[in-house]
Amino acid sequence: MALSDSRVLAEAAGAGALERLLTTTHDRMQQVNALILKRAESHVEMVPELARYLIEAGGKRLRPMLTIAAAQLFGGSKGADINYAAAVEFMHNATLLHDDVVDDSDLRRGRPAARMIWGNPASVLVGDFLLGQAFLMMVEAGDLEALGTLARAATIIAEGEVFQLAKARDFDTTPAEYDQVIRAKTATLFEAAAEVGAIAGGADAAGRQALREYGLELGLAFQLVDDVLDYRGERGTLGKNTGDDLREGKMTLPVILALTDANPGEREIITRTLGNPEASDTALAQIVAILNRHGTLDRTIEEAQGHVAKARMALATLPDSELRTLLVDIAEFYVSRVY
Amino acid sequence: MALSDSRVLAEAAGAGALERLLTTTHDRMQQVNALILKRAESHVEMVPELARYLIEAGGKRLRPMLTIAAAQLFGGSKGADINYAAAVEFMHNATLLHDDVVDDSDLRRGRPAARMIWGNPASVLVGDFLLGQAFLMMVEAGDLEALGTLARAATIIAEGEVFQLAKARDFDTTPAEYDQVIRAKTATLFEAAAEVGAIAGGADAAGRQALREYGLELGLAFQLVDDVLDYRGERGTLGKNTGDDLREGKMTLPVILALTDANPGEREIITRTLGNPEASDTALAQIVAILNRHGTLDRTIEEAQGHVAKARMALATLPDSELRTLLVDIAEFYVSRVY
Numbered sequence: 001m002a003l004s005d006s007r008v009l010a011e012a013a014g015a016g017a018l019e020r021l022l023t024t025t026h027d028r029m030q031q032v033n034a035l036i037l038k039r040a041e042s043h044v045e046m047v048p049e050l051a052r053y054l055i056e057a058g059g060k061r062l063r064p065m066l067t068i069a070a071a072q073l074f075g076g077s078k079g080a081d082i083n084y085a086a087a088v089e090f091m092h093n094a095t096l097l098h099d100d101v102v103d104d105s106d107l108r109r110g111r112p113a114a115r116m117i118w119g120n121p122a123s124v125l126v127g128d129f130l131l132g133q134a135f136l137m138m139v140e141a142g143d144l145e146a147l148g149t150l151a152r153a154a155t156i157i158a159e160g161e162v163f164q165l166a167k168a169r170d171f172d173t174t175p176a177e178y179d180q181v182i183r184a185k186t187a188t189l190f191e192a193a194a195e196v197g198a199i200a201g202g203a204d205a206a207g208r209q210a211l212r213e214y215g216l217e218l219g220l221a222f223q224l225v226d227d228v229l230d231y232r233g234e235r236g237t238l239g240k241n242t243g244d245d246l247r248e249g250k251m252t253l254p255v256i257l258a259l260t261d262a263n264p265g266e267r268e269i270i271t272r273t274l275g276n277p278e279a280s281d282t283a284l285a286q287i288v289a290i291l292n293r294h295g296t297l298d299r300t301i302e303e304a305q306g307h308v309a310k311a312r313m314a315l316a317t318l319p320d321s322e323l324r325t326l327l328v329d330i331a332e333f334y335v336s337r338v339y
Numbered sequence: 340m341a342l343s344d345s346r347v348l349a350e351a352a353g354a355g356a357l358e359r360l361l362t363t364t365h366d367r368m369q370q371v372n373a374l375i376l377k378r379a380e381s382h383v384e385m386v387p388e389l390a391r392y393l394i395e396a397g398g399k400r401l402r403p404m405l406t407i408a409a410a411q412l413f414g415g416s417k418g419a420d421i422n423y424a425a426a427v428e429f430m431h432n433a434t435l436l437h438d439d440v441v442d443d444s445d446l447r448r449g450r451p452a453a454r455m456i457w458g459n460p461a462s463v464l465v466g467d468f469l470l471g472q473a474f475l476m477m478v479e480a481g482d483l484e485a486l487g488t489l490a491r492a493a494t495i496i497a498e499g500e501v502f503q504l505a506k507a508r509d510f511d512t513t514p515a516e517y518d519q520v521i522r523a524k525t526a527t528l529f530e531a532a533a534e535v536g537a538i539a540g541g542a543d544a545a546g547r548q549a550l551r552e553y554g555l556e557l558g559l560a561f562q563l564v565d566d567v568l569d570y571r572g573e574r575g576t577l578g579k580n581t582g583d584d585l586r587e588g589k590m591t592l593p594v595i596l597a598l599t600d601a602n603p604g605e606r607e608i609i610t611r612t613l614g615n616p617e618a619s620d621t622a623l624a625q626i627v628a629i630l631n632r633h634g635t636l637d638r639t640i641e642e643a644q645g646h647v648a649k650a651r652m653a654l655a656t657l658p659d660s661e662l663r664t665l666l667v668d669i670a671e672f673y674v675s676r677v678y
Contacts, residue, residue, distance in 0.1 A: 042498050042501075043498075044498045044499075044501050044502040044505065045505070046501050046502075046504070046505050047498060047501050098463050098464065098467060101459070101460070101463055102459075102460035102463055102464060103460075120440070120441075120459075121440070121441035121442075121504055122501060122504060124437050124440055124441055124463055125437065125441060125497050125500045125501045125504065126497070126501060128437060128470070128493070128496075128497035128500075129494055129497035129498055129501065131467070131470060131493070132490055132491075132492075132493030132494030132495075132496075132497055133494050135474055135486075135490040135493065136487070136490040136491060136493075136494060138490075139483055139486050139487045139490050140487075142483060144478055144481060144483070147474075147478050147486070148475070148478045148479075151471060151474040151475040151477075151478050152471075152475060153471075154467070154470070154471030154474065154475075155468055155471030155472050155475060156471075157467075157471075158464050158465070158467035158468035158471055159381050159382075159383045159386060159468055160383075161464045161467075162381075162383050162385050162386055162461060162464045162465060162468065163383040163385075165385070165460055165461060165464065166383065166384070166385050
């Protein structure tokens with residue numbers, strides 16, 4: 001299927017998917033949001049100040065919505081889904097706080113990163129606080145399996161981040177190593193979010209496995225698209241600086257594929273520019289031209305589409321339902337962001 | 340009781356206490372140490388490299404020994420004590436990695452801090468990994484109450500660190516606020532270590548409460564003495580730089596008490612020096628002279644002795660035993676470090 005055909009299909013399927021997810025999960029998410037604000041409280045003022053600054057900037061809360069939707073897919077939950085969803089969002093926010101310190105990022109969700117206001121030390125420590133609260137909320141829900149899922153996710157995410165760090169500016173990074181990084185650092189939390197939702201909804205082993213796989217594939221597609229957007233997005237629209245990955249020396253798939261195909265001159269430009277925090281917008285444009293010349297942004301999107309197809313297949317074993325269709329459409333939607 | 344009398348008593352009681360604790364917990368600690376090394380493994384090379392560098396520098400592993408000893412006090416454990424002890428040590432090491440980033444510390448346990456070799460980003464992320472592994476080991480042990488104890492401790496420790504950060508160079512910090520900081524950042528983990536040990540040993544509610552209190556008071560005494568050593572210790576002997584707290588602007592009890600009693604000239608010297616990362620050894624000596632003039636190092640030691648007395652009282656409700664005596668002696672020993 002040509003990319004232009006895929007685009008038409010994806011746009012059609014994805015249209016309105018996010019709105020439908022927001023509507024479907026709205027009531028439960030009200031409770032999740034209330035719990036999130038409550039659990040960000042502390043007698044130490046700086047903790048809620050910093051946590052709320054990050055949390056209220058929002059993002060779409062895709063991961064906790066995924067938990068809620070997964071529980072609903074199996075008939076809903078008596079309450080554990082609320083705790084699990086809030087815990088997932090806290091883990092995500094803890095990761096963001098630490099990532100911004102690790103990456104020296106200035107912006108997050110379109111605003112100055114918390115570390116630009118409260119400093120690196122407070123960002124590290126409030127991240128630790130959120131992680132502790134995430135586990136506490138899981139403990140209160142009282143399911144050891146769900147707890148294990150999130151605890152395992154926490155270690156795998158950290159490992160993935162370390163691996164990414166070790167691979168920065170490693171121009172021999174392979175697509176397989178990249179896959180390993182994004183599975184760990186991104187897809188693991190999507191996988192866990194969907195799985196604990198399934199647990200909360202009372203899914204059987206097969207249902208739980210289906211949601212795990214769906215979450216994993218969605219997360220992989222999400223990250224691949226994110227890595228394309230870093231070269232194709234527009235400053236401001238994503239709350240993320242275009243070219244950040246480039247300046248941080250991150251070896252993402254568009255670059256890895258381009259390095260394989262590049263001529264010596266192009267390779268020299270890439271290796272000179274990647275990881276230069278001062279790289280100019282002109283240099284960025286030069287890199288984007290090389291990526292386009294070798295079609296690596298499009299090839300990365302195709303890779304993402306492959307994961308969307310797998311996400312759909314993962315759910316194929318479950319009974320057909322409006323919600324199942326919605327989950328597939330959500331995956332389509334996140335890939336359609338890139339057009 | 341005069342300080343010199345207390346010293347003689349404390350030295351007598353404390354003598355050999357650490358060696359006795361090492362002997363008593365030796366067999367179980369072999370298993371704890373093996374588990375610690377195993378759980379620091381990862382396919383991402385930098386993770387075990389950094390983790391082992393920190394872990395093998397060692398320290399005395401007081402916290403996990405406390406967990407093991409607490410379990411033994413109630414007749415021993417079938418195995419959960421090993422997991423709990425390793426989890427406690429991982430939490431402690433995660434905190435150290437993050438603290439060194441937060442404090443810009445160069446040294447840890449007498450060697451360059453991990454961040455001086457692998458950098459701040461890796462220290463933050465490997466800390467996260469260790470925290471995740473700590474929770475995973477707790478999940479595997481399968482006791483939700485013990486898990487809750489450690490999850491709560493994780494949030495309280497982070498809150499305490501943030502509070503300490505907020506109070507840096509706040510010359511109006513009160514002794515009560517200092518107490519709040521050290522309860523949270525230090526004593527909470529001692530409290531949790533002793534409590535999960537009691538849980539592993541099958542203690543009843545009263546036994547568990549006794550161990551909680553003992554751990555808390557031991558932790559408070561430990562931190563007070565540590566804060567004295569920062570002004571009285573010798574470089575190298577503790578693996579910590581004398582004067583670190585001073586240069587980091589930490590408001591510890593010896594300084595807080597001195598500020599209350601200081602004349603305007605002394606106050607000016609303290610406020611000028613505290614938090615100056617470049618403060619010279621001469622400036623440090625000047626501050627120590629002021630602290631000694633007002634007897635605030637000795638008053639801080641007396642405070643620590645008060646907590647040792649409370650630690651003894653906490654255990655008084657339990658049947659007399661060699662191990663109970665040992666736990667009290669350990670508290671005496673840690674205060675005797677300061678003489």
